[in-house]
Amino acid sequence: MKTHAPTLIKLPYLVLLDLTSAHLDYVEQFLCDKVTYLPSLLDLCIKYELLTTVTNNFTNESMRRHCGQLKRLHASSTIHVDKLHHYFPLL
Numbered sequence: 220m221k222t223h224a225p226t227l228i229k230l231p232y233l234v235l236l237d238l239t240s241a242h243l244d245y246v247e248q249f250l251c252d253k254v255t256y257l258p259s260l261l262d263l264c265i266k267y268e269l270l271t272t273v274t275n276n277f278t279n280e281s282m283r284r285h286c287g288q289l290k291r292l293h294a295s296s297t298i299h300v301d302k303l304h305h306y307f308p309l310l
């Protein structure tokens with residue numbers, strides 16, 4: 220059993236998260252639902268390539284919660300949303 224679970228970072232009112240110039244490790248932490256609690260998040264700004272990397276091509280389950288609640292995704296390149304529907308159902 221884990222005795223030192225990381226403290227959940229709670230940002231209950233955060234609506235927009237801009238990770239455009241954030242480092243990969245930081246993006247990974249911020250999007251992981253075991254690290255952060257972002258119940259109001261609706262908008263995410265991020266480099267698309269970084270997003271594919273941290274989500275492991277939109278398969279990582281621990282980032283799916285935050286991605287699944289997004290209403291808008293502001294990315295650096297054109298995204299074929301239809302292919303990402305399983306991960307971003309509200310886009």
Ligand SMILES: *[C@@H]1O[C@H](CO)[C@@H](O)[C@H](O)[C@H]1NC(C)=O
Nearest residue numbers: 271272273274275276277278
């Ligand atoms: C993600 O998918 C792309 C294209 O389908 C592939 O080239 C790449 O290797 C994949 N990356 C990972 C981490 O699975």
Ligand SMILES: *[C@@H]1O[C@H](CO)[C@@H](O)[C@H](O)[C@H]1NC(C)=O
Nearest residue numbers: 247248251275279280281282
């Ligand atoms: C998903 O991402 C989390 C947080 O970065 C990581 O700890 C976990 O190993 C990843 N899971 C998979 C299946 O890649």
